[in-house]
Structures are given as C-alpha cells and as structure tokens.
Amino acid sequence: GNIWLGTDIGLKRMDNQGQSIQLHGSYERDAGLRVSPVYSIYVNTYNQILASCSDKILRIDGREKGKVEKIFTLFNGLSSSHIYCMVDDENGNTWVGSNSGIITIRNDRDLLFNYASFGYSSEVCRLRDGRLLWASSLGLTVFDPQMVKTEGHKSALRLAEVWVNGEQVSVGKSLNGQVVLNVTSNQQRDFVFGAGNDFFTFYFSDLQYGIMQCRQAYRLLPDEDWKVGELENGVSFRRLPIGDYTLQVKLIYPDASESEVVEIPIRINTYWWDTVWARFGYFLAALGIVGIVYGYVERRGRRRVMHRTREMKLREKLNLTKIREEQKREMDFMRNQLLKRFMEELRTPLSLIIAPLKEMSQEQNLPIGVLSQLRVAYRNSLGMLDSCNQLLSIYTQDSLNGKLKVAPYAADKFMDKVVFSVNELVRINRIDFKYDKRIKKDLEIWVDNQRISFVLHNLLTNAFNHIRFSGMVYFSLQEMMRDGVRYCVITVEDNGKNQVKITNDALQLDLTGAELGYDVMEKIIQLHHGTIMLKSTEREGTEVVVELPVNKEVLQNDPNILFVDPESLDESGDTSVSAEEKSREVPVPxxxxxxxxxxxxxxxxxxxxxxxxxxxxxxxxxxxxxxxxxxxxxxxxxxxxxxxxxxxxxxxxxxxxxxxxxxxxxxxxxxxxxxxxxxxxxxxxxxxxxxxxxxxxxxxxxxxxxxxxxxxxxxxxxxxxxxxINGRVHLKQMYTQLLMPPEDGNSDASSIEEKVKVEDPFITAVVKIIEENMCEADFNVKKLASELNMSQPTLYRKVKQSTDFTIIELIRGVRMRKAAVLLKQKIYAVQEVVEMVGYNDIPTFRRHFVDAFGTTPSTYPNSETP
Known part of the structure; x- marks a missing residue:
C-alpha cells in the first residue's frame, strides 16, 4: 500500500495516512552507501523491491519497508552500472537489462550471472509463454530463459593453476626448499605446504567458454560452511594452523544445478623446531634445568631452615603479643566506629520524635491527660538523645595522644556555658539542680575548651542518669590552694540510690549505675595536670571532684600542650542570669x-x-x-x-x-x-x-x-x-543601588560593589561582560548568553531571580550608570557619551536617561542628582 519513488537524490517511500502523506528516505545512508540517482524500481515475485541506481542495485524487503537486504555493486559481480529495466521469469528469477548486456539474479541464493551483450537494453516484457522480449539498440531480442540457463555442456571442474606466495608454481619448482608440484596440478592427488609456504591459491576451470556463467562454491573441512565466489578469483588461504584439511570445490550453474564436488587433500607442516616433538624436547630440557636449580636451592634452603627455625620461634613469641594487641585495637576501633555510626543513625529517628513532641507539648488547647502524656514522652526522648550524645562524645575522643590546645577562659562563663547546655534536660525533668559559684569573677583557667567541655557535660549527664532524671544534683565551683599551686575545684554531687561503678567500656555493663567514659575523662584531666576522684555510696549518692590548676606556669613546660587564642563562648547564653533562673528557663517557643x-x-x-x-x-x-x-x-x-x-x-x-x-x-x-x-x-x-x-x-x-x-x-x-531567603532579598536591593551612579568620594558604592562580588560572582561576571561590550550598539541578550555559555531562558531566570531585573533592564541600567559617570566628569559631549555607551540615536538615549534619573543628559552634570 506504499508508493516507492526513484529520485535524483535516492530512493524514497511515500506513506498515505488518511489526509496526510509522509515521505521516508535515507535507505542508502542507513546501509552505509553513497546516495545516487535511481534509474528504475521493480517489485519481484518474492515481494522484494529492486532499485537500480547509477552504481548499484538495492534489494529491500517490502514487508519491513526499509531494510536493505542485499547490495549488488561492480565489486561483487555487477557488470554494468547503468540499469534501466527489470522483469521476473516464471521461476522467480529477476532479469536485468543494462547498457553492457543482460544480467540474471537468483533471488533464492543471492547469486548474479552476466550474459553476452544484446546491445543497449532499455525495455523488457515477459510474454504469455514465458519468453522474454527485449528492446535494445540492435532491435528486438526474444529468448526462453529456461533454455538459456540449461543450454551448454556442464563439464567437470578441473584444477588449473596453483600459486604460492604470489608466484605461479610449475612442476618441479622449489619454493623455500620444498617442491609443491611433482606432476601437473590437475593430476596431483594431494598437496603439502611446508614452512614459509603458508599463502597459497587454487585456480579452477570448467573448460568452457560461452555466454553461460558459473559460480564456484568451496569449503575447507573440517569447516562445514560453503562459500560462493567468482570462478576466476580462485580459492586462497593464508597461515592455516598445522594439520590436515580437505578442500571441496563445486560449480553452481544459473539453473541452480551443481557439478560434482572436487576434493583436494591438504597438509600444513611447519619448521622442525616448531613441531610437537620439538616442543616436548623443550619441555624436558626446561624440566631438567628446573630440577637442577631446585636441587641446589633445596640444599641451601635446608641449611637456612636450621638457623631460621630458632630465629622464628623467638620472633613468634615476640610478635604474638604485638598481634594480640593490634587485634584488640582493631576490634576496639571497629566497635567504636560501629557504635558511633549507630548513634549517628539514631539521631535521625530521634529528630522525628523530639520535634513533633516539642510542638505538641506546647499546645495549650489539648486535654490535660494527653498533654501530660506528651510531656512524659518528650522528657524521655530528651533523655534518650542526651544518652546518645554522651556515648557519641565518649567514642569520638580518640585523639588523646594529640597536643592540647590550651587557652585562657573566664571560669564562671565557662561553667555557665556547660550549665546552659543541659538547661532543657533540667527544665523538662523533675531535677532539683543547684549551681553554686564561689570564685572570683575575674578568675581564668587555662584549659582545652572542647575537651574540658566534654568532661563537665559528661559529669552532669552521668549525674542525671544516676538519679534517673528525678532527684537532686549539686554543681559547685570554688578555689583551693595546695602546695603553692592554685586549683579550680569542680564538684558534681547527686543523691542517686545505686552505687556507681567505674567501667572502661560502655558496652560491657548495663548503663544503669555505670560511670560512662570515666577513663577518657581521667586521661583528659591528667593531661591538664589535674586530678579527678569519684566517691559513691549505696543509698547515699555519688560525688565526683575535679581539680584543675589555674596558673599557666604549671603547663608551660609540657611539650604536649599548645597555647592558642581563646574561642568565643557566646553560645553559653546570658551569663548574668542566676543559676536557679537558668534551671527554670524555658527556651524561646x-x-x-x-x-x-x-x-x-x-x-x-x-x-x-x-x-x-x-x-x-x-x-x-x-x-x-x-x-x-x-x-x-x-x-x-x-x-x-x-x-x-x-x-x-x-x-x-x-x-x-x-x-x-x-x-x-x-x-x-x-x-x-x-x-x-x-x-x-x-x-x-x-x-x-x-x-x-x-x-x-x-x-x-x-x-x-x-x-x-x-x-x-x-x-x-x-x-x-x-x-x-530574606538575605537574598536584601542582596537584590543592593543591585538597585549598584546601578545608581556613585558620588564623588562616596565609599558606600565601593562597599556595595565589593559585597556584590563576594555574595554573587555570577552577577559580577554578567556586569563585567556588559561593561566590556558597552560601546557595541548591537550587543544584546543573545550575545550575552553566548559569552556565558548559557541558554537565553536560563540566563533570564537566573538574572531575574538574583536581581529582580530583566536582562534588558540590567544591560540598560549598566549603560545608564556609565553614561551618568561620564557626564558628571564634564569632559565629553552628549553625542560622544551616547556613542561610548552603545546607543545609535540621541532621542532613545535621552528617553532612557530621563526614565532612570529624572533629568535630561544636558542638564544632568549641573544638577544635584548623584
């Protein structure tokens, strides 16, 4: 149902789809061929479309509409490139007329045969009796295709010539030390090709001459696939593996009949040093050399083993302890990493629990019973989060061998910061928290901020854990003099009923009644040349006392201490509030x-x-x-x-x-x-x-x-x-000021420009490109987008999002700002300024200038407008 067209620019297919027609092509390009004019189109008996071009014949499957099945060219048997007519005979073979003769195509085998010329054949038709009538330059020619194919004597195939390495072989001729032919090629029963003669060709002949053409089919056993080629091209082989082969050759006639198969035994040999026996000898020689070397090495090895045995026993004893210690460190490291990863992952679901509970617990219109339950859930979730943070802090203190970064801090503010960090736990739980400071207000302590903060926070959270978030905790700070050294004494006391145990591993004991991270805290305090003591009594409570030296002189001679500048303690909150008020302080809702x-x-x-x-x-x-x-x-x-x-x-x-x-x-x-x-x-x-x-x-x-x-x-x-987000809005407002002309000596404009460069390098780059192309009157949005390697829609959205200006408004604003600066200098005339900022006519420039500054360009230099 499709229409196929042969045009000067190749083969096309026209599909009729209702009221619309679609044209398809590119069959030659899809097949990797050059596009050339089409001379004729023919549909054969097999529903295949044959299109003859100026240099080839294409065969297309009509059912798949675009698949090129076969290509006939001058290189694979086509005798002429000018074909003008085609017709099928009664057997389904296609006959083709060209300017050099008649060609028949066997559609069932993809074979092509050329016949003697009957002149320039331009038209053909098939008569009712099956004969073909041709119109050529010599007149009308009629013949029976069946008779043409079957006429002639079908003789047996004969081996005519043998070529080796590009040379024809004659009887008795030696090639590379080997005589290939002892008798004529047709009489020799088998062929042996030695080393160096690995490229050979057999040429066959049917001893016939006429208009009937034949094709040869051959295969080399054990390969069972037949190959078809031209008789005059021969059968060539190159570098066959060593072994015995059988070459089978037969003729294929135009009527699909075949001649008898000719079999030629072939043997491929190689050099003696490349034979199987030679390789076996190489193997035996190599095996003997290896045996000799092995025996020599074995004798020397026995001597060394005797000496090494004693040495290995000593090394094993020495290394066994190191291996066990290394394995223990690796296990501890892997366990710590696993716990740390678990605690990090636990913070995500905790955030989904705490955040909604906090919002719901602050609702005033909920029933009292529901609100009470929500606050209980919120209180316990905070305790769970604090335990998670405590364990995570313990297992991240893995760099105790590094130097302490010590700096002076106000003791009262430092402690206020720690108290403020546990404020939410104190507020939401029933904890009677007392905070007492008995020190001078200007007392400074030299400590590592992060590590001492960890110690104090860990002491408080352990105390909360001892009382299970419902009891009394006393936190005090005082001075003490001992052996001529001043100390800052920090005491954390609780009334927990259970006796506290000291453990070096939080995973080995139940968390209830365990002083988590005590060994880490003890190491940190010792690095600060201080002491830590724990006293716990059943049903009375637990007391932990930390003593830290105040004077810098105590730490100066320690090579593991690095003195740095103090960090900011602003996050501690308002230190002027009393401790009791801090304990009851409610965070901002x-x-x-x-x-x-x-x-x-x-x-x-x-x-x-x-x-x-x-x-x-x-x-x-x-x-x-x-x-x-x-x-x-x-x-x-x-x-x-x-x-x-x-x-x-x-x-x-x-x-x-x-x-x-x-x-x-x-x-x-x-x-x-x-x-x-x-x-x-x-x-x-x-x-x-x-x-x-x-x-x-x-x-x-x-x-x-x-x-x-x-x-x-x-x-x-x-x-x-x-x-x-509001910060970006304020930045957009800066762009408006940026497009205003700067006053003489005005530092605000310079500061705005510097701030824009820091905040938004993209807009800075856009303004720079506009300024570089300002004198070009044809500079537009398209060129700006090209300079930035962006599409115009993306550039428009980006500029609009950053500045609230369109691109055209931004370009115009930069030009107007430059014009205002030039006019204020009173060096150039208005016409010169117009050209310098990229305008072609003064009226348009004047209108835009008035819209921007409210005055004309001629009156602007003397006006008060900046």
Whole structure:
C-alpha cells in the first residue's frame, strides 16, 4: 500500500495516512552507501523491491519497508552500472537489462550471472509463454530463459593453476626448499605446504567458454560452511594452523544445478623446531634445568631452615603479643566506629520524635491527660538523645595522644556555658539542680575548651542518669590552694540510690549505675595536670571532684600542650542570669520564632519562595513537607544527583540537604551546586546527624551557608531558612543601588560593589561582560548568553531571580550608570557619551536617561542628582 519513488537524490517511500502523506528516505545512508540517482524500481515475485541506481542495485524487503537486504555493486559481480529495466521469469528469477548486456539474479541464493551483450537494453516484457522480449539498440531480442540457463555442456571442474606466495608454481619448482608440484596440478592427488609456504591459491576451470556463467562454491573441512565466489578469483588461504584439511570445490550453474564436488587433500607442516616433538624436547630440557636449580636451592634452603627455625620461634613469641594487641585495637576501633555510626543513625529517628513532641507539648488547647502524656514522652526522648550524645562524645575522643590546645577562659562563663547546655534536660525533668559559684569573677583557667567541655557535660549527664532524671544534683565551683599551686575545684554531687561503678567500656555493663567514659575523662584531666576522684555510696549518692590548676606556669613546660587564642563562648547564653533562673528557663517557643520571621514586610512574603529538600529518609521528607509546605513551594529530591539536577533546572530560593545519601552524598551535592555559576548564589543548609567537627568544617568549606545537626528544633530551622531567603532579598536591593551612579568620594558604592562580588560572582561576571561590550550598539541578550555559555531562558531566570531585573533592564541600567559617570566628569559631549555607551540615536538615549534619573543628559552634570 506504499508508493516507492526513484529520485535524483535516492530512493524514497511515500506513506498515505488518511489526509496526510509522509515521505521516508535515507535507505542508502542507513546501509552505509553513497546516495545516487535511481534509474528504475521493480517489485519481484518474492515481494522484494529492486532499485537500480547509477552504481548499484538495492534489494529491500517490502514487508519491513526499509531494510536493505542485499547490495549488488561492480565489486561483487555487477557488470554494468547503468540499469534501466527489470522483469521476473516464471521461476522467480529477476532479469536485468543494462547498457553492457543482460544480467540474471537468483533471488533464492543471492547469486548474479552476466550474459553476452544484446546491445543497449532499455525495455523488457515477459510474454504469455514465458519468453522474454527485449528492446535494445540492435532491435528486438526474444529468448526462453529456461533454455538459456540449461543450454551448454556442464563439464567437470578441473584444477588449473596453483600459486604460492604470489608466484605461479610449475612442476618441479622449489619454493623455500620444498617442491609443491611433482606432476601437473590437475593430476596431483594431494598437496603439502611446508614452512614459509603458508599463502597459497587454487585456480579452477570448467573448460568452457560461452555466454553461460558459473559460480564456484568451496569449503575447507573440517569447516562445514560453503562459500560462493567468482570462478576466476580462485580459492586462497593464508597461515592455516598445522594439520590436515580437505578442500571441496563445486560449480553452481544459473539453473541452480551443481557439478560434482572436487576434493583436494591438504597438509600444513611447519619448521622442525616448531613441531610437537620439538616442543616436548623443550619441555624436558626446561624440566631438567628446573630440577637442577631446585636441587641446589633445596640444599641451601635446608641449611637456612636450621638457623631460621630458632630465629622464628623467638620472633613468634615476640610478635604474638604485638598481634594480640593490634587485634584488640582493631576490634576496639571497629566497635567504636560501629557504635558511633549507630548513634549517628539514631539521631535521625530521634529528630522525628523530639520535634513533633516539642510542638505538641506546647499546645495549650489539648486535654490535660494527653498533654501530660506528651510531656512524659518528650522528657524521655530528651533523655534518650542526651544518652546518645554522651556515648557519641565518649567514642569520638580518640585523639588523646594529640597536643592540647590550651587557652585562657573566664571560669564562671565557662561553667555557665556547660550549665546552659543541659538547661532543657533540667527544665523538662523533675531535677532539683543547684549551681553554686564561689570564685572570683575575674578568675581564668587555662584549659582545652572542647575537651574540658566534654568532661563537665559528661559529669552532669552521668549525674542525671544516676538519679534517673528525678532527684537532686549539686554543681559547685570554688578555689583551693595546695602546695603553692592554685586549683579550680569542680564538684558534681547527686543523691542517686545505686552505687556507681567505674567501667572502661560502655558496652560491657548495663548503663544503669555505670560511670560512662570515666577513663577518657581521667586521661583528659591528667593531661591538664589535674586530678579527678569519684566517691559513691549505696543509698547515699555519688560525688565526683575535679581539680584543675589555674596558673599557666604549671603547663608551660609540657611539650604536649599548645597555647592558642581563646574561642568565643557566646553560645553559653546570658551569663548574668542566676543559676536557679537558668534551671527554670524555658527556651524561646517555636511560635515566637515564627512570629519574628513573620514580622518581615508583606512585600517579601507576597510570593511563595521555592524550597528544595534533598533527603533520602522518607519520614524526614514527610515531616519537612508538613513543616514548610504552607509557607513555601517545595521541590523534593531523594538523592544528591536528583538534587543537583533540580537545582539547575528550577533555581530554588534555598536548598535544604542531608549529608548521608545514596548515589551522591550531600558534600558532593553542595560542591557541584556552589561551583556551578548558575546555582552558586543559592543559600545551602546541610541537615545531618554527623556531629564531628571535621564534617562541619568540611561542609562549611564547600560553601554551605549553615550546618544543622539532627535532631533539630523546628522553630530554629524555620527561622534560619527564613533569614537566609530574606538575605537574598536584601542582596537584590543592593543591585538597585549598584546601578545608581556613585558620588564623588562616596565609599558606600565601593562597599556595595565589593559585597556584590563576594555574595554573587555570577552577577559580577554578567556586569563585567556588559561593561566590556558597552560601546557595541548591537550587543544584546543573545550575545550575552553566548559569552556565558548559557541558554537565553536560563540566563533570564537566573538574572531575574538574583536581581529582580530583566536582562534588558540590567544591560540598560549598566549603560545608564556609565553614561551618568561620564557626564558628571564634564569632559565629553552628549553625542560622544551616547556613542561610548552603545546607543545609535540621541532621542532613545535621552528617553532612557530621563526614565532612570529624572533629568535630561544636558542638564544632568549641573544638577544635584548623584
């Protein structure tokens, strides 16, 4: 039902589909052929389409509409490249007329036969009796195809010539020391080819001459596949493996009949040193050499074994202890890593428990019974989180052999910081917490901030664990003088009923009644040249006393101590509040934080911002949807790769990303987003359970704007997201000031330019390109996008998101700012300034200048407008 067209530019197929017509082509290109004009098209008995071109015949399966089955060219038997007519005979063979003769194609075997010329054959038809009538330059020719194929004597096949290495072999001629033919080639019964004669060709003949052509088929046993070729091309072989073969050759006539098979035995030999016996001799010689060498080495080895046996016994005893210690260290390390990983993973579900419980426990309209149960759940979840943090801190103190980073800190502020860190546990549990400071206000202690903070926090959380979060804990700080050295004495006392045990391994005992991490705390205090003592009595309580030297002179001669600058203690909170008030202090409710965030101008909140959440944990994604769904348009990605793609395609206003994810983690996601010029200005917050300082530093070095640990406080997270997005709004306002012309000596404009360079390198690059091409009047958005290697839609969205300007407005603003600067200098005329900023006509420039500055270019230099 298709129409096939032969054109000057190849074969085409036209499909009729209702009211529309589709044209298909490229058959030659799909088959790897050169496109050439088509002379004729014919459909044979097998529903195959034959298309004759100027240099080939293509055969296409009509059922598959486009598959080229066979190609006949001048290189595989076609006698002429100018073919104008085709017809099938009664046996399904296709006859072809060309300018050099008549050709028949055996469609069942893909064979082609050429016949003597009847002149230039341009038309042909098949008569009712099966004969073919040809119109040629010599007149009309008619013949019976069946008679043409069967006429002639079919004689047997004979071997005519043998060629070796490109030379014809004659009887008795020696080639590479071997006589190949002892008699004539047709009379020799078998052939032997030795080394060096590995390329040979057999030429066969049917001893006939006429218009009937034949093809030869051959195979080399044990290969059972027949190959068909031209009789005059012969049968060639090169570098056959050593062995015995049988060459079988037969003729294939145009009527599909075959001659008798001629068999020629062939043997391939090689050099004597490459025979099987020679190789066996090589093997025996090598085996003998190996035996001799082995015997010599064995004798020397026996002597060495006697001496080494004694040495090995001593080494084994010496190394056995080292191996056991190394195995113990490896087991401890693997166990610590497993526990640390478990604690990190535990923080994710804890964040899903604590955050909703905290929000629900602050609801006032819930029934008292439900509210009481919620607070119990919230209190116990905080205890579970504190235990998790305590164990995680113990097993991350693995670098005690490193140097202490000691700095001076105010003792009262340092202790206030520790007390503030446990404020939430004290508030939510029924703990009678007393905090007493009996020291001078200006007392300084020289300590390692992180390690001593760990010790004090661990002492307090252990005390809370002793009383099971329902009892009395006394925390005191005082001075003491002993042996001429001043000490800062820290006492943590509780009224727990159970006697506390000291354990070096938190996994070997039940956590109840165990002083977790005591060995780590003892090592840290000893490194500070201090002491720690524990006293525990059944049914009376536990008391831990830590003594730290105050004077710097005690630590100066220690090579393991490095003196550094003190770190900030701002996170400790307001130290002017009393300890009792701190124990009852309630953190700022999430609602208050949200009210503070909502106090921004209405114009900022009028349009919803896009928030991209990259998180692999299903429940965390669900909770973040509930937390931000009403205020923001959310984009969700389940791994870092999806997050990068969504960030590039959607350009969100902020990205909230987890760290530990499949495919691509949060660090790699942050790096790609911050290195991409299109997405580098998007605020990025990392949300993770990895608490090590190295992970936090690594995330911030990659460009993350904030790093929030799980479990997180919902109000704080929402406030940080809100503030970062508003920060981008304030940056957009800076761009408006950036396009205003600077006053003489005005440092604010320079500071704004420097701030823009730091905050948004993309806009800085855009402004730089505009300034470099300002004098070109034909500089437009297309050229700007090309300079930045971006598409125009992406460039438009990026500029609009960062500055609230369109690209055209940004280009015009940069030009107007430059024009204002030039006019203020009073050096150039208005016409010169117009050309310098890339305008072709003054009226357009004047209109844009008035829109930007409210005055004409001629009056601007003398006006008060900056």
């Amino acid at each position: 999430e609602e208050t934080v949200m009210e503070m965030a909502a106090s921004e101008p209405v114009s900022v909140q009028r349009e919803k911002k896009k928030l991209l959440i990259v998180e692999d944990h299903k429940d965390i994604r669900l909770y973040l949807k509930m937390l931000f769904g009403k205020e923001y348009d959310l984009l969700i990605a389940t791994n870092g790769q999806e997050g990068v793609e969504l960030a590039v395609n959607e350009l969100p206003d902020l990205i909230l990303c987890d760290v530990m994810m499949p495919v691509k983690d949060g660090f790699e996601c942050c790096r790609e987003i911050k290195e991409n010029l299109v997405t580098c200005n998007i605020p990025f917050i990392m949300l993770t359970a990895k608490v090590e300082d190295e992970d936090v530093i690594h995330g911030l070095e990659l460009g993350a704007d904030d790093y929030i640990l799980k479990p997180f406080t919902p109000g704080i997270l929402k406030a940080k997201v809100h503030n970062l």
